[in-house]
Amino acid sequence: MKELLLKRKSRFILYLIACLLPVVDRFFTNFAIALLIGSVQVGSMDYFIKICLITIGLIILGVILFIISRFMRISFMRDTLLDVRLMAFDKIINSSYKSFSQKSKDTYISNLINDINIIEREFFLSLINIIYNAGIYIVSLILIAFLDFKFALIAFAASIILYVTSKLFEKRTIALQERVSDENEKFAVDMSNTFNGLEILKLNRIEDQFLSKALKSVTGLERKKLDYNIYTDGQSRILELLGFSFLIISLIYLSSLFMRGITLTEGTFMVQLSNSCVWSIIAVLPRVNQLKSSVKIFDKITKYEEDTSNSLTKDKEFEFEKEIEVKNLSFRYGEKEVFKDVSFKIEKVKKYLIKGPSGAGKSTLIKLLSMIYDDYTGEIKVDGVDYREIKEKSLNDNVSFIxxxxxxxxxxxxxxIALYKPYTEEEVLEAAKKSGLDSLLSKKENGLYEMLLENGKNLSGGERQRISIARAIIKNSKLLFIDEATSSLDEELGRKIEETILSLNSTVIAISHRYYEGITEKYDYVLEIKNGQVNQYDGNEYFMEVAI
Structure with a gap:
């Protein structure tokens, strides 16, 4: 957060000045009140009127200073919050698939909304209060030292006591704020699950069960917020109690000064200064803890988690010109051993069909070959280069998924089709034609520039799959992974999509339970997964002998 604040150094300095401008107004007002009370001792109407005019002038000055302060602060806060949002979004976008998939999508939405709202509310509100009250404290202490050094020492000692007391609350304040953030994430996930399945809930008349679950989730969130608020308020009340104790000591000490003959103006001003000194430090210390807790939230949503699963430096490019070799590969998913000492090869431009019973590890094999999982033993090499040394971005640039x-x-x-990349209209149109989208484009008034509804609701299943194929074609992917692309399509559409996939000039690794006579046999090889082993067969031989 420090680096973010100092990103615009000149504007941050102006922000600090803006936060301190009300301090000037505060002391002018305190001094004016002291003069007004002191005018009673003077006993002159002319002097009283003069002091009243000065007070009115200082009040007007205070309003002007507040407006100036507001305008000086607001743009810096706005731009810094925008940076926080961009940093949080950037972390999500640039996370590896493995890292991203460890959390629900709704968790990320909670980070972008709830956690940033916490930062906006807690960090900036705390920061401005800390700067303002710290300014009041320092100036008050300096002025007290000029007026009575002994009294300044008493005030400083009281500050130390308050600070030490506040430190006792720090760790738990941070922990409670983090719990609120975590509960926000859980609440977002629970609500999303409920709304995503709302149609099923209503059709099966089970709304009451999920209403109860939703209420439990809301109660859990509000309970965490309540715990945080009670704890922070309790901290403030304890500090206030100590502050009142110091104020009583201050009044006793100041009463002795009155007996020694100080003026009413001086006495009033010292009372106000001691009051400002104590209450400013009481206001600051809980805010410091809240500030630290919001910084923790900032770190959580913007800082990248260090991936320690890979000790090798990923600095090689993905160059696939000959083959991908899997050698002595073993992989466990939790307690389950999915693959044990597996070896096979993937040749360039060949078409591979993965077969096997449900739960055998078909999708897991694709995730291993696409570098989503890297916590395996053994080797996966492309043209002799270990997968663990290849830059993830380089692989992603050469791979497509359907x-x-x-x-x-x-x-x-x-x-x-272009996925917002700078392809020309000719390139996109060519990819659309190769994927079989000609008939769709001819039916649409705006052709390529026809707007799709939410998640392509105005397209058929086959048209949606062809757009997915067009994405792979325009990307000129060397490696294409396909997971049950035709399982929800009818026979005719499925055959057409499968035929299009097999005609692509890419290495294809596909999972499919569907069999299309005369087409499925065109796969060069079949990788059959059974009991943790991968057996490789020639495509024609497999469908003639093994699959019978």
Whole structure:
């Protein structure tokens, strides 16, 4: 957070000045009040009127200083909060698939909304209060030292006591704020699950059970917020009690000074200074703890988690010209051993079909070959280069995925194929034609620039899959992973999609339970997973002999 605040040094300095401007107004007002009370001792109407005019002038000055302070602060806060949002979003976008998939998508939404709201509310509110009250404390202590050094020492000693007391609350304040953040994430996930399945809930008349679950989730969140608020308020009350004790000691000491003959103006001003000194430090210390807790939240949503699963430096490019070799590969998913000492090869431009019973590890094998999982033993090498040495971005630039459920943006067909990359219209149109989207484009008034509804609701399942294929074609992917792309399509559409996939000039590794006579046999090889082993067969031989 420190680096972020100092990113705009000149504007941060102006922000500090803006936070301190009300301090000037505070002391002018205190001095004016002291003069007003002291005018009673003077006993002159002319003097009283003069002091009243000075007081009015200082009040007007205070209003002007507040407005100036507000305008000087607001732009810096706005831009810094924008940076926080961008940093949080950047962390999510640039996370590896492995890292990203460890949390629910709704957790990330909670980070972008709830946690940033905490930072906006807790960090900046705490920061401005700390600067303002610290300014009051320092100036008050200096002025007290000029007026009575012994009294300044008493005030400083009281500050130390208050500070030590506040430190006792620090760790738990931070922990409680983190619990609120975690509960916000859990609440977002629970609510998302409920709303995503709302149609099923209503059709099966089980709303009451999920209403009870939702209420429990809300109660848990509000309980965590209550714990945090009670604890921070309790901290403030304890500090206030200590502050009142010091104020009583101050009044006893000042009464002795009155007996020695100080003026009413001096006495009033010293009372106000001691009051400002104590209450400013009481206001600051809980805010310091809240500030630290919000910094923890900032670190949580913006700092990248260190990936210690890989000790090798990833500095090699993904160059696939000959083969991918899997050698003595073993992999466990939790307690389950999925693969044991597996070896096989993937040749460039060949087509591979992965077969095996449900739960055998078909999707896991794709995730291993696409570098999503890297906590395996053995070797996966592409043209002799270990996967663990290859930059993830380089692999992603050369790989495409086609899933059963294709996600489409609420945007044009053009942008859904190009995925917002700078391809020309000719390149996108060529990819669309090769993927079999000609008939779709001819039916649409705006062609490539036809807008799609939310997640492509105005397209058929086959059209959605063809857009997914067009993405792979325009990307010129060397390696194409397919997971049950045709399972939800009818026979005719499935055959067409499968034929299109097998005609691509890419290495294809596909999972499919569907069999299309005359087409499925065109796969060069079949990788059959059974009992943790991967057996490789020639495609024709497999469907003629093994699969019978």
């Amino acid at each position: 899933y059963q459920d294709v996600f489409l943006f609420e945007d044009t067909i053009f942008n859904n």
